[in-house]
């Protein structure tokens with residue numbers, strides 16, 4: 001087989017750059033590509049990271065796992081494109097200063113479009129031919145702390161098996177909260193558009209894909225890097241790519257409805273709750289302060305599971321203080 005025209009034989013590793021554009025300062029824009037092909041046949045799992053340039057925990061987990069894999073014991077092929085948005089990464093930002101586009105809204109891309117559209121096209125046109133399964137790694141933005149969670153979507157137009165398999169992979173990843181988003185009924189749940197998202201476009205091509213959300217952006221969180229490392233390994237076990245027993249968590253939370261909680265006041269926020277915790281209706285979530293008084297309090301208007309909370313204490317009215325699950329069930 002080949003990956004971006006580089007040959008990859010059984011038992012080989014591939015570590016290369018793929019040119020995806022040029023900068024005004026006469027440098028190439030390149031993305032790193034790593035692949036490892038087992039000596040035995042099996043599926044191809046493709047991992048993508050940093051489509052948002054400041055979301056970094058996933059890429060280190062990929063790097064660590066890649067070099068720990070034993071080609072003798074691997075069945076199938078693991079492909080990594082851990083840094084999809086090198087220009088945004090350079091700016092320590094979610095989107096690039098070249099076009100200010102959210103690259104995760106540009107798939108399947110456009111070879112004659114703007115920077116983000118071109119990279120999306122270059123990656124997706126190869127991925128859709130080679131990948132049987134995809135995991136797309138994200139974090140919340142750098143203003144948030146978050147507990148690791150997965151997002152698997154029920155995508156109209158994807159076949160039933162694809163929708164089921166994405167959910168199965170997400171659960172095999174092994175984290176406690178797992179968001180299950182039905183795109184037909186989830187409109188307005190998140191700000192902005194979700195069309196052109198890598199996971200959705202994979203699913204529309206019947207390539208099962210889920211998003212792994214691992215903490216906050218602009219930093220490395222070792223505990224979550226390790227969560228991602230184990231999660232990838234467990235998905236590979238579930239797909240039959242690695243031998244081993246799948247450690248099934250005792251209990252997982254399947255979150256079917258989510259929302260953002262926003263501040264009505266400006267000032268300095270102190271959160272009363274941690275990501276990963278449950279808050280009953282009426283519980284205190286946050287207090288907003290100025291320098292001589294408590295300006296405002298935010299209380300839970302229903303039972304909630306805290307997915308992410310404000311990390312940076314500076315808030316204006318309308319800013320998001322938390323991202324919460326508000327409907328869920330338990331899964332064994």
Ligand SMILES: [Zn+2]
Nearest residue numbers: 052055138139
């Ligand atoms: Zn992201």
